Amino acid sequence: MLEKLFSLGYSKTFAERYYELWGERALSIAEAMEKPLPRCFRVNTLRIEIPKLTKLLNKKGFQFRRIPWAREGFCLTREPFSITSTPEYLSGLLYIQEASSMYPPVALEPKPGEVVADMAAAPGGKTSYLAQLMENEGIIYAFDVGEERLKETRLNLSRLGVTNTVLFHRSSLYIDELGVEFDKILLDAPCTGSGTIHKNPERKANRTIEDVKFCQNLQMKMLEKGLSVLRKGGILVYSTCSLEPEENEFVIQWVLDNFDVELLPLRYGEPALTRPFGIELSEEIKKARRFYPDRHGTSGFFVAKLRKL
Numbered sequence: 404m405l406e407k408l409f410s411l412g413y414s415k416t417f418a419e420r421y422y423e424l425w426g427e428r429a430l431s432i433a434e435a436m437e438k439p440l441p442r443c444f445r446v447n448t449l450r451i452e453i454p455k456l457t458k459l460l461n462k463k464g465f466q467f468r469r470i471p472w473a474r475e476g477f478c479l480t481r482e483p484f485s486i487t488s489t490p491e492y493l494s495g496l497l498y499i500q501e502a503s504s505m506y507p508p509v510a511l512e513p514k515p516g517e518v519v520a521d522m523a524a525a526p527g528g529k530t531s532y533l534a535q536l537m538e539n540e541g542i543i544y545a546f547d548v549g550e551e552r553l554k555e556t557r558l559n560l561s562r563l564g565v566t567n568t569v570l571f572h573r574s575s576l577y578i579d580e581l582g583v584e585f586d587k588i589l590l591d592a593p594c595t596g597s598g599t600i601h602k603n604p605e606r607k608a609n610r611t612i613e614d615v616k617f618c619q620n621l622q623m624k625m626l627e628k629g630l631s632v633l634r635k636g637g638i639l640v641y642s643t644c645s646l647e648p649e650e651n652e653f654v655i656q657w658v659l660d661n662f663d664v665e666l667l668p669l670r671y672g673e674p675a676l677t678r679p680f681g682i683e684l685s686e687e688i689k690k691a692r693r694f695y696p697d698r699h700g701t702s703g704f705f706v707a708k709l710r711k712l
């Protein structure tokens with residue numbers, strides 16, 4: 404079994420970790436990660452109603468299935484030519500987005516008129532979904548540090564007709580400088596990205612435990628900062644596209660142990676791990692969810708929903 408993971412290109416350290424976490428299933432996860440993901444898109448309801456767009460696309464020969472956790476989300480089952488060359492795409496009627504990536508904004512449930520922060524926004528996939536769910540009303544403060552990625556974000560938000568978002572080229576570790584109290588916060592954290600190996604196969608071999616620790620440290624700092632500017636009763640959704648418990652369950656356990664928060668249940672995905680590497684975590688952790696390529700046909704993804712008490 405380990406030999407098979409090595410032959411797929413995984414480093415010894417990560418092959419052994421994955422075997423310890425999932426046993427024989429580690430191979431199913433790794434094999435599923437070798438296959439390309441279906442191309443999925445979100446109807447941009449800021450510009451068009453869902454049935455109108457699906458009809459337009461059907462007429463051109465596109466077929467798709469619904470994504471259970473996202474009312475506006477579909478995955479293509481027939482793409483006669485690239486959907487990105489259609490006028491519908493070019494005029495911002497839809498946004499190409501991985502299915503699991505659609506879950507954090509849905510889980511956050513932002514409402515029109517609310518004050519929302521997106522602490523790691525570029526290239527704007529989730530920010531634009533938040534704006535859509537808020538019907539462009541209220542305000543989103545969106546932060547990112549990647550200059551090139553912010554340029555792309557600006558283009559995406561403008562193509563999609565998002566008008567309730569202020570973009571900051573600034574680390575969200577300084578979000579408290581704004582002096583704003585937030586109703587809702589999305590922290591789609593920077594991570595090692597081990598759930599996206601289908602797109603970035605080099606990550607099988609070139610990541611180290613130090614990278615995981617580095618990300619964990621940043622994730623904890625960002626979470627602490629986010630919670631400090633969230634109003635009492637406010638909601639923070641934390642997500643990563645990492646498979647590593649250190650960036651997921653361990654971070655959430657640390658939050659539960661050190662802050663006045665509770666985990667809220669989520670309907671989709673599999674319960675998070677409660678005994679990763681033999682380390683006993685609270686049963687509560689099961690309320691956070693994982694998405695896997697072998698079971699959900701998505702990238703590897705983690706989502707947790709917290710309420711500040």
Ligand SMILES: C[S@@+](CC[C@H](N)C(=O)[O-])C[C@H]1O[C@@H](n2cnc3c(N)ncnc32)[C@H](O)[C@@H]1O
Pocket residue numbers: 504522523524525526527528529530546547548549552573574575576591592593594
């Ligand atoms: C997973 S990506 C975000 C994807 C985005 N939410 C979306 O759905 O399109 C993580 C982002 O965190 C940004 N980042 C890293 N450190 C940051 C920091 N201190 N403050 C804000 N953003 C940061 C990276 O530049 C990267 O764009």
